[in-house]
Amino acid sequence: MSTATKETAVKASGKPFLMRIGIGLFGLGMLAVLAVFVLFAAGLENLPVWLSVAAGVITPLGLLLGLIALVREARSKS
Template identity: 50%
Template sequence: MATPQDAPRRTTPLLPLAVALFALGLLAVGAVFVLFATGHENLPVWLNLACTLAPIGLAVGVAGAVRDGRASAAARARQH
């Protein structure tokens, strides 16, 4: 009899996307911080908008985790 640990684990394609978005957002936040600390003002709009990638990446990661959790719960319910 196969145990749940023996079943192949299916990962979501959202996780690499979420990590990439979050990392880009953190880089943008760091760039804005460094530029302001060195006296630059009136930064480009695209750089300020890039800072929103961090929370977007976080939201995509949470949504992917919830989606995977629901799918695995539904699969366990079908087995029993």
């Protein structure tokens, strides 16, 4: 019975920490990409450098961290 409780507790905790970080960074990066598109469509040409860097770096970084977390989880299960 105690093993079933431990398995339930592990499943209830959700995604691994690295996956949560990856999802958060990817979401922030996508918001930056959306902001770049909206600002560009509004007619602004000189966008802040930090916004362009966030759109170009944070999004793929979050995707990479998410993929690494998936690979680590798959390897630990097999």
